[in-house]
Amino acid sequence: MTSSATAAATPEAMARYEAVIGLEVHVQLATATKIFCGCPTSFGAPPNTNVCPVCLGLPGALPVLSRAAVDLAIRGALALHCRVRPHSRFARKNYFYPDLPKGYQISQYDEPLAEGGHVDIAVEGAAKRIGVTRVHMEDDAGKSIHEGFADSDRYSYVDLNRCGTPLIEIVSEPDMRSSAEAYAYLTELKQALEFVQVSTCDMEKGHLRCDANVSVRPKGAEQLGTKAEVKNLNSFRFLKQALDYEIARQVALIESGGRVMQETRLYNPDTGETAAMRSKEQAHDYRYFPEPDLVPLEIGAAWRAEVKAAMPELPADKRARFIKEYGLREYDAQVLTATRAASEYYETAARVAGDPKTTAHWVMGELMGLLNAEGKQIAESPVRAENLGELVQRIGAGEISGKLAKEIFERMFSTGDAPSVIMEREGLKQISDAGELEGIIAEVLAGNPKQVEQYRGGKTTVINFLVGQAMRATRGQADVAAVTTLLKRKLRPEDLC
Secondary structure, eight states, X not given: OOSHHHHHSOHHHHHTEEEEEEEEEEEEOOOSBOSSSSOBOOTTOOTTOSOOTTTTTOTTOOOOOOHHHHHHHHHHHHHTTOEEOSEEOOEEEEOOOTTOTTSEEXXXXXXXXXXXXXXXXXXXXXXXXXXXXXXXXXXXXXXXXXXXXXXXXXXXXXXXXXXXXXXEEEEEOSOBOSHHHHHHHHHHHHHHHHHTTSOOOOGGGTSEEEEEEEEEEETTOOSOOOOEEEEEEOSHHHHHHHHHHHHHHHHHHHHTTOOOOOEEEEEETTTTEEEEEEEOOOGGGGTOEEOTTSXXXXXXXXXXXXXXHTOOOOHHHHHHHHHHHHOOOHHHHHHHTSSHHHHHHHHHHHHHHTOHHHHHHHIIIIIHHHHHHTTOOGGGOSSOHHHHHHHHHHHHTTSSOHHHHHHHHHHHHHHOOOHHHHXXXXXXXXXXXXXXXXXXXXXXXXXXXHHHHHHHTTOGGGHHHHHHXXXXXXXXXXXXXXXXXXXXHHHOGGGGO
């Protein structure tokens, strides 16, 4: 950063302060329709086509709460270890903005859906628990478009397709002390919500949006400093950069005798800086009052139990199980549980293979390598998990060598066929029969008299060259152990003793 604020925040000054960070994360629920009407939530529709009188706020139109949205909201709250309240209520959050046609947002205020959860993170090997204050439901606003049109210098355009899209807002405790901790928190939160299929969390489509509340205080102090809210954090990288800048800005301001203002600031990725947007609103500015068109939301024990019973294993639990049950390294377990699709693919393949460690290496190495090269996700893999498991099983059974397996795998990736089909069709199988190998060994020895003499003269490392020649002659299909034994028998039988 090149701004005067960050330049003035010397390492010595930064060392005297600690940051206090809380995140507000808005997550679009993965429903087919909006929260209070039947309009679709599909992304990319022509502007102002996914709308109706309810989401446009036209007079006389009444909202009807979506059961599917509540189910996903409960699931998200449980994934974050929150207590789902048996009684919650919607409220009107009043403010005026062109993309909010009702003139208010339907949200939850003093009676939210869920409270008191947590997200466990680890930064540089240090574990920490970040509290989740609350999870509440609300509808989204539309989208104001300020650029991209010939007259954008004079007008803003409004697309109301997003109006009424169901959201949950997840408010953390101010427990984070660095941009690295905030990054780790958002990563874990996103992963958990994706795992339980609450949301796709696609930041490019606005399915996950994050605002940060940031303040600084002298180290050891208990009183909180004045916070600024930073918006426009639409990527993990921007979150980290914006927090680093804002922390340094506040430290520099205090050190120079200034005072941090309670305000909303926007992060500019082009400059790497935050800039003042408006003074920070207080709750009373929104004039919250109970939504008169919706009855209170009652969630009984049976409803909560039904949602919980349908939830999959959470990623943190799955990581711990992979380490304990399959003997995986922590790093490998993290990679293989990065997405639900990856974890399910791996477990299916490992079950067929009967060798979880070797399967992990193949999934993270050969499979992910080819997928990354083609820009694909594991859910798009042309190699079925059962087929990869079969390949690993055949390696373990000694039917094919590792080199031959890689050749077969490449054909599996390009065709989608099972290894057995490819091996049968192309005659790819390991040659371990001594009778078949005898002629090949004879040719190798006859064609490399110099190396034969060197071996018999005591330079035993030459055996590796001769084995390589035999493998080349068989296109990698020869059993390495059998080839090595036969070569030694032909060259110096005493080496087998």
